[in-house]
Amino acid sequence: MDNFNINISKEARKNLINLLKKNPSYSCIRIDYTPSCKGGGFDLFLDEFKENYIIESIDNLYFMYSDFLLSKALSLDILFKNETFMIKAVPKNKTQISSKNCSNNCGSCDNCSSCLSKANCHKNKKAN
Known part of the structure; x- marks a missing residue:
């Protein structure tokens, strides 16, 4: 499985279960990667099993993720502290997760979620 590891704390496992x-109505935890101007991040979702996803069982808790995730991280640590889940990723390539993918505030509005609207995008602002 491309040496990808998911490590989950006992507290996180208990709370996800x-x-x-x-x-x-949900059968597994889906892990997704969401790119953003600040480098992106990983999220957890309750979901149903779907085709074309990798399914991994860890102590009878099922995780589902896409091949794309494998290109972003070597491993994920899932923790539960202060009533919230936290994910620590070990990136496959540090520039993939922590790079400054955008410039001029919002960079490419087509790819960045930090632009509140297309009107705020630097591409739409008139030069002085």
Whole structure:
């Protein structure tokens, strides 16, 4: 599996299992990577099993993620502290996750979520 590891703390595992029990219409935890101007990040979602995703079971807790995730991280540590889940990633290539992908405030409005609207994009501002 391309040497990708998911490490989950006991507290995070317990809380994710409780979330799935409270929401029986979901069967797994989906891990996604969301690119942004600040380098992007990983998110957890309750979801149903889907085709074309990798399914991994860790102590009877199922995680689902795409091949794309494998290109971004070598491993993920999932923790639960202060009533929230935290994800620590070990990037495959440090520039992929922590790079400054955008410039001039919002960079490319087509690729960055930090632009609140297309009107705020530097591409749409008139030069002085």
